[in-house]
Amino acid sequence: MIDTLLALITEPLAHEFMQRALLVSILIGTVCSIFSCFLVLKGWSLMGDAVSHAVLPGLALAFVIGIPLSIGAFIAGLFCALATGYIKDNSRVKEDAVMGIVFSGLFALGLVMLTKIETDVHLLHVLFGNILGISSQDVIEAGTIAILCSLIMLIKRRDFMLYCFDPAHASVIGLRVRFLHFGLLILLALTIVSSLKAAGIILVISMLIAPGATGFMLTKSFDRMLIIAMSVSIFSCITGTLMSFHLDVATAPLIVVIQAALFIMAVFVGRQTQGMKEVSYGT
């Protein structure tokens, strides 16, 4: 019995590509889940959506110029976030409308470029990731960015949390609010870039939202929300990667399915505990 269970884990890991897939999924699962807490609390879900779509023309351009694709993706993603902020501040159009135009415009530009330019960038891989085909080089690159971003966010989590909760107070006690704002945007772009090869620009959006939303449903303290989000995300990444091998289905989508299922479960559990709280509050 135990042997069969153990085999479920060891069998996939006998393959090197599965080892790489598991490692990279855990790394990006961690960085995405940490960022998801800030994203959910700041109400930036659409921003995550926007920045990830906007990296597409950056990939195409980077290929043409001959620089690493990640750098192109990072610059394009950040450009989308900054352009959105600039247009919002200097016009009467509301942020969500500006964002909608900027990111779909950039995404479309990327599609146009990819149909015209001969690249070795596969559109399907960019959209949905190719976690099983990931190279050691990719693992090192994604892992370095993911670990760096995770550390920065964990170490400065109180400052970022305060910025999300009450930017006015953050400013009043002398924190540099613009620095925190752009810091978060840069971290968002980097997180997306690190997840690009494994999860793709569509699926990363879910990884950037679901764990934080799950944590938010289940607790009332920020640090606990962070722990729940990370646990849920890493659990999904491990089970998703291993199960995809046995079921012979696509890996990254399965991870996202598990995360979404856990979120739905958290919604029901959260509603029950909330109901209990109201009862005890009333007496």
Added chain:
Amino acid sequence: MSNPIVTIKNLSVTYPNGHHALEDVSVNLKSGSICGLVGVNGAGKSTLFKAMMGFVKPTAGNVSIDGMSVRNALKKNLVSYVPQTEEVDWDFPVLVEDVVMMGRYGHMGFLRRPSKTDHDAVAQALERVNMSEYKKRQIGELSGGQRKRIFVARALAQGGNIILLDEPFTGVDIKTEDSLIDLFQSLVAEGRLILVATHNLGSVPSFCDEVILINKTLLAYGSVETTFTQDNLSKAFGGMLRHHQLIGADLHDDEDARGVTVLTDDERPLVLYGEEGGKKIVRTPKRKKADKT
């Protein structure tokens, strides 16, 4: 205790989208007083606050706090801000003690790890606003008055001498309003400056010492006795107020020419009584402890 003085000189603010929020506002605020900042919505009350909080850059003029630039004053934690209830995300996963601890972040090191001094300051601040027993509650589980109190506690824990309060009485009942006013008066007695942005006219004479009336430009500034007059209020609010006047014969059967004027928007009304419909008597008596039984 130092004597913080806020000097606002010829302050103008125009937002990048072209909206002129403030034009040529100059006031000097002394410590040890409560100053009301009164005007209609969009009159520039929050822009004036934002200028003092380093959130908007003046297009002309400047703000100095205790002789320093706003930026330096903020670094020294001289200014505290108590936000409007509507501005706060009450579902945010923070406990009461977490919020009050945020007041101490400016005193902490790089990692924001609270020291014993920080924990003590938080405990004292919670004690001061009578919220110690609620410290483990999530902020959304509090009543309207309690919600206000924890943000006042955060300002106290921060230790600033200038406290900016944005609409402190919206969504709180009269009893809570009275106890908040008592709290503010005890803070001012210790030499702080409290600046209160409000459109709640009726409460201004009962707790403010000075008042600033603005509508993009400065309309009037001075003590409540001399500044909070019907004429100035008409200038500040134009036709925005409900205005009831009962003069002489409407009110008395004798020759008495005095009358009553009631000015109100949606909150507590301002009642003026005296000759010419109350133009000459402008102050409702400051509430004393003895009045409240």
